[in-house]
Amino acid sequence: MVKILIDQLSENIVETIHEPLLVLDSDLKVILANRSFIDSFKVTRKETLGSFVYDLGNGQWDIPRLRELLEKVLPEKNPFDNYEVEHNFAAIGRRIMLLNGRQIEQAAGKGQIILLAIEDITERRQLEMLLADSEKRYRRLFETANDGILLLEKNEGHIAQANPAVTSMLGYSTSEFFGKKLKDVGFPDHMGTIQALLQALEQNGIVHYNDTPIHKKTGEVLYSDIYMVDKADLVQCNIRDATRHRNLEAQLRQAQKMEAVGSLTGGIAHDFNNILNVIIGYGTMVKDRLDPGSPAMENMNEVLTAADRAAELIRKLLVFSRERIVEVKSVNINALIFDLQKMLVRIIKESIEFHLDLANRSLIVRADAGEIEHVLINLATNARDAMREGGRLTISTGLSEMDEESVAAYGYGKPDRYVRITVADTGTGMDAKTQKKIFDPFFTTKDVGKGTGLGLAVSYGIIKQHNGYINVYSEPGQGTVFNIFLPLSEETATGDEKADAAAPVMGGNETVLVAEDETSLRKLIKTVLESSGYCVILAEDGQDAVTKFMENRERINLVMLDMIMPKKSGKEVCEVVRKMDPRMKVLFASGYAMNNITKKEMTKDVFDFIHKPFRPKDLLIKVREILDRQGK
Numbered sequence: 297m298v299k300i301l302i303d304q305l306s307e308n309i310v311e312t313i314h315e316p317l318l319v320l321d322s323d324l325k326v327i328l329a330n331r332s333f334i335d336s337f338k339v340t341r342k343e344t345l346g347s348f349v350y351d352l353g354n355g356q357w358d359i360p361r362l363r364e365l366l367e368k369v370l371p372e373k374n375p376f377d378n379y380e381v382e383h384n385f386a387a388i389g390r391r392i393m394l395l396n397g398r399q400i401e402q403a404a405g406k407g408q409i410i411l412l413a414i415e416d417i418t419e420r421r422q423l424e425m426l427l428a429d430s431e432k433r434y435r436r437l438f439e440t441a442n443d444g445i446l447l448l449e450k451n452e453g454h455i456a457q458a459n460p461a462v463t464s465m466l467g468y469s470t471s472e473f474f475g476k477k478l479k480d481v482g483f484p485d486h487m488g489t490i491q492a493l494l495q496a497l498e499q500n501g502i503v504h505y506n507d508t509p510i511h512k513k514t515g516e517v518l519y520s521d522i523y524m525v526d527k528a529d530l531v532q533c534n535i536r537d538a539t540r541h542r543n544l545e546a547q548l549r550q551a552q553k554m555e556a557v558g559s560l561t562g563g564i565a566h567d568f569n570n571i572l573n574v575i576i577g578y579g580t581m582v583k584d585r586l587d588p589g590s591p592a593m594e595n596m597n598e599v600l601t602a603a604d605r606a607a608e609l610i611r612k613l614l615v616f617s618r619e620r621i622v623e624v625k626s627v628n629i630n631a632l633i634f635d636l637q638k639m640l641v642r643i644i645k646e647s648i649e650f651h652l653d654l655a656n657r658s659l660i661v662r663a664d665a666g667e668i669e670h671v672l673i674n675l676a677t678n679a680r681d682a683m684r685e686g687g688r689l690t691i692s693t694g695l696s697e698m699d700e701e702s703v704a705a706y707g708y709g710k711p712d713r714y715v716r717i718t719v720a721d722t723g724t725g726m727d728a729k730t731q732k733k734i735f736d737p738f739f740t741t742k743d744v745g746k747g748t749g750l751g752l753a754v755s756y757g758i759i760k761q762h763n764g765y766i767n768v769y770s771e772p773g774q775g776t777v778f779n780i781f782l783p784l785s786e787e788t789a790t791g792d793e794k795a796d797a798a799a800p801v802m803g804g805n806e807t808v809l810v811a812e813d814e815t816s817l818r819k820l821i822k823t824v825l826e827s828s829g830y831c832v833i834l835a836e837d838g839q840d841a842v843t844k845f846m847e848n849r850e851r852i853n854l855v856m857l858d859m860i861m862p863k864k865s866g867k868e869v870c871e872v873v874r875k876m877d878p879r880m881k882v883l884f885a886s887g888y889a890m891n892n893i894t895k896k897e898m899t900k901d902v903f904d905f906i907h908k909p910f911r912p913k914d915l916l917i918k919v920r921e922i923l924d925r926q927g928k
């Protein structure tokens with residue numbers, strides 16, 4: 297029967313094709329199954345041939361979808377291609393198959409046979425799903441990436457797709473990107489043609505451009521890191537905004553420069569301040585004894601002015617060194633600026649208008665008021681110098697919130713509430729190159745002798761010490777705006793504790809132990825104090841101070857300690873002294889604080905402090921103030 301139905305040739309064809317194939321008679325019994333069917337579905341030829349198709353593999357082929365095809369679909373729609381059947385086979389697991397069915401009419405009266413070609417598409421489906429999945433994932437990456445991504449077609453290098461990050465980064469809409477070349481949307485020319493790029497990609501797999509300027513739609517320049525990779529028929533171009541990175545780098549460089557100047561200064565300041573202290577101290581005493589009309593008076597004044605200038609220079613340099621002490625108090629910035637107004641007006645010239653625009657609310661910061669004044673005077677002086685032909689100087693204040701976003705935008709800062717002080721002038725302005733250098737120590741564009749180039753470097757140091765920020769906006773010919781940000785404090789301002797400079801200096805008859813290793817300075821302090829009636833006991837180093845203290849414990853009312861001394865530091869002496877007499881009053885003297893006395897300790901008011909070099913009068917005021925105070 298079989299032999300009659302299928303001739304040899306067709307049997308061979310059936311055997312050799314790759315796809316599984318079944319031939320059924322009109323009763324749906326298997327007349328023929330090719331090798332591929334036997335192998336693929338792990339059945340034997342013996343059990344297959346002559347079996348009812350649904351009984352194959354112990355009934356595994358009794359598949360509702362197959363029944364439907366054979367009994368309903370084919371009788372109506374013959375042939376039927378790509379009929380999908382999904383089924384779980386015991387022997388080979390879940391398979392997805394496409395069935396192509398043909399009903400073939402035989403010679404008259406011999407009924408029909410059914411040809412069933414089976415294509416196993418399980419793997420293909422899985423691949424398709426994986427592909428769709430990866431396509432979906434890629435899409436999601438593309439859409440949500442922080443990096444800007446442009447996809448370029450390879451013929452002309454036209455942009456085929458742009459992700460949301462790149463549209464917001466560069467300011468063009470997706471449709472504006474579409475069909476353009478990179479150089480049409482602000483990328484630099486040096487990136488070359490798409491052909492050159494493809495060649496480079498072939499050689500290196502990836503092409504990377506560092507710190508590349510891209511002109512945004514607004515014309516602004518954005519510095520970016522660009523990576524190019526080959527993505528089959530497209531080139532993927534990743535653009536990362538490197539502005540923040542650049543800013544951080546610049547900050548780091550600046551900080552390192554400051555650090556270098558700082559340690560250099562810290563090293564010489566101690567000795568230098570002692571020397572200056574002697575010059576100023578004795579100089580003042582000589583001057584006080586001169587007749588007002590004496591010819592030496594003028595010379596002495598010159599000596600003292602020069603010494604003052606030297607002291608000021610050291611003071612400026614010491615701001616860099618972290619070790620300098622800031623006397624932190626709660627300061628009302630509006631009040632500070634208001635009080636400083638007179639002084640600022642005196643600095644600027646008549647041809648310059650002065651405006652104040654202070655915020656309505658009180659703006660309190662923890663700061664050293666003198667230092668902040670110093671910064672404002674520096675800025676006002678610079679503004680004056682930039683407005684030789686006249687102009688307008690405006691100082692305004694306000695509250696400024698720095699959130700995560702603005703921190704990211706500026707490339708520095710911590711999210712917090714800040715008091716903003718803006719100093720704006722309408723002067724010459726600066727080009728970008730100058731702006732980069734203005735905070736450098738010793739950078740000046742002024743004539744020799746006119747500027748030291750320390751004004752802004754010092755201001756920068758001061759603001760940093762206050763955990764604040766200072767930045768500049770300027771255009772040549774348009775003027776300059778400096779913004780200062782200082783962390784807002786919720787406290788209320790304490791009153792001005794500055795001693796009244798005009799008050800007469802009061803002496804006393806108490807006993808002061810003075811420990812100072814520098815001989816001439818030790819002598820100076822003794823002279824100054826004794827001339828005001830005090831009794832002075834001298835010690836020449838830390839150990840000596842301890843010994844003298846023990847010997848004279850009952851008499852001593854105040855201990856004055858240099859911070860840095862041989863054998864025992866000021867702090868160590870203080871610890872010993874306080875152990876013996878917890879209520880003993882201690883005054884520290886130094887050009888800078890030692891590392892082991894933190895700023896905090898100093899400002900907790902446990903210690904008193906006098907800055908070297910000091911004037912005789914400053915010392916007397918300080919000593920009196922401490923002795924008159926209740927408690928330590």
Ligand SMILES: Nc1ncnc2c1ncn2[C@@H]1O[C@H](COP(=O)(O)OP(=O)(O)OP(=O)(O)O)[C@@H](O)[C@H]1O
Pocket residue numbers: 674678679682721723724725726730734735739740741742746747748749750751752753775776
């Ligand atoms: N408001 C401004 N307008 C234009 N240029 C400015 C302004 N402020 C500063 N500059 C520039 O920055 C440079 C550095 O300023 P900085 O205050 O540090 O030093 P200086 O004023 O030159 O010297 P010093 O302040 O030590 O006397 C100035 O020489 C000037 O070129």
Ligand SMILES: [Mg+2]
Pocket residue numbers: 674677678747750751752
């Ligand atoms: Mg200056």
